[in-house]
Amino acid sequence: MKRNSTQRNLGFALAGLVAISLSGWYTWSYMKKQAIDLVQEDVQITESDYEPEVEDADPRPQFTSSAFHITTISVQKNSSIYTTFQKAGIDSAVIHDWIAACASFYNLSSIAAGVKIEMRAAKDTEELQEVFIEVSPLLGILIQRQPHQTWYAEKLEKTPTMDLVAMEGKIESSLWESAAKAGLHSQAIYELTDIFSSQIDFEREIHGGDSWSVVIEKRSLDGKFYDWGKIHAARYTLSDVDHKAVLFTVNGKQAYFTPEGESLSGMFLKSPLKFSRITSTFQVKRFHPILKINRPHHGVDYAAATGTPIHAVADGRVESVGWQNGGGNSIRIRHNSTYETAYRHMSRFSSGLHKNSRVQQGEVIGYVGMTGLATAPHLHFEFYENGKYMDPLGIKFPRKESLPKDQLLAFKQKSKKMVALLQKPDIQS
Numbered sequence: 001m002k003r004n005s006t007q008r009n010l011g012f013a014l015a016g017l018v019a020i021s022l023s024g025w026y027t028w029s030y031m032k033k034q035a036i037d038l039v040q041e042d043v044q045i046t047e048s049d050y051e052p053e054v055e056d057a058d059p060r061p062q063f064t065s066s067a068f069h070i071t072t073i074s075v076q077k078n079s080s081i082y083t084t085f086q087k088a089g090i091d092s093a094v095i096h097d098w099i100a101a102c103a104s105f106y107n108l109s110s111i112a113a114g115v116k117i118e119m120r121a122a123k124d125t126e127e128l129q130e131v132f133i134e135v136s137p138l139l140g141i142l143i144q145r146q147p148h149q150t151w152y153a154e155k156l157e158k159t160p161t162m163d164l165v166a167m168e169g170k171i172e173s174s175l176w177e178s179a180a181k182a183g184l185h186s187q188a189i190y191e192l193t194d195i196f197s198s199q200i201d202f203e204r205e206i207h208g209g210d211s212w213s214v215v216i217e218k219r220s221l222d223g224k225f226y227d228w229g230k231i232h233a234a235r236y237t238l239s240d241v242d243h244k245a246v247l248f249t250v251n252g253k254q255a256y257f258t259p260e261g262e263s264l265s266g267m268f269l270k271s272p273l274k275f276s277r278i279t280s281t282f283q284v285k286r287f288h289p290i291l292k293i294n295r296p297h298h299g300v301d302y303a304a305a306t307g308t309p310i311h312a313v314a315d316g317r318v319e320s321v322g323w324q325n326g327g328g329n330s331i332r333i334r335h336n337s338t339y340e341t342a343y344r345h346m347s348r349f350s351s352g353l354h355k356n357s358r359v360q361q362g363e364v365i366g367y368v369g370m371t372g373l374a375t376a377p378h379l380h381f382e383f384y385e386n387g388k389y390m391d392p393l394g395i396k397f398p399r400k401e402s403l404p405k406d407q408l409l410a411f412k413q414k415s416k417k418m419v420a421l422l423q424k425p426d427i428q429s
């Protein structure tokens, strides 16, 4: 049978959300014995992590209880927690006690409509013993009766367990289709295209036969799937050329690097629009559709719907923002002493943007439109080197700085494991 997409649970878990700390590396705790050998190499395990059973490792009370007679209520729309408890027959003095008991860690009046509240009464006397509020799947508040008509409140938190899961696929018609087949959620597909946005133009360069893989966090709660987290490593094989990325934390900031430790973010994004179509390239001479004369086209036109976000292709400072004759609404950004970029025909600018604003690579600076001389909504994008027009599609962009030397060893340890997981073992064609 032909198999294009597979998902392998690698059988190990992170020690918890908190473990992804600023250190850039963390301790694994093994959930299963069949963890892949390559992963186990060189991994440091602290003694407390040898505990194999999740249940044993978590002595905290469960969110549900069968020892009581339970009535479930919830805050109605346009109502308050106070009114809700009052309607349930609770004395206002008691409600105030509850609010006060929780005040140090949670403001009860901010409980949203629809949140489940369990009123737990003793089975024999029907006297209320506990109130349990399930604020979210990860947070509960337990209010318990104490002697002498007093109440004690505490918060019960659940931490999802985290597995690293490898997923892979092969492009038949589109990246979306292949990713959906593999079960990769749409947010992760965006992340994957972001990771390689300086290397690969996902709109124009990819085609059938390409393949990809990711190592991604899969979080579970009480043994059930909870959500997807960060991509820790990714590979995209474009026409037989491997592009690989490994996530690493440097100075508290997460970023992707090549397995050798070079920054993956180019100094410039490959395109100021995420999904678009090039309708006109850089040309020294071109017949202008409106002016009906031959004149050079000193930029690249990207067709996209009006309102499509436009991203600054690199960090920089806004040199000008405003109307510019045929260019309509235009922005020009200076990135350093050598490079500038310009964006034209925009429908509008991002709010708050003004001359001398600092912008970051990828920041939305405005939206596609057809202001000025334009026959259809598109972005006209210009690139300057030392004040001279350049073809943005023809430049080999410089890369950002690489990993600091003192971090290289720790990075290589992670990189080696991740790269092993990114190979293409399970794809048959």
Ligand SMILES: [Zn+2]
Pocket (backbone or CB within 6 Å): 280, 297, 299, 300, 301, 379, 380, 381
């Ligand atoms: Zn143009």
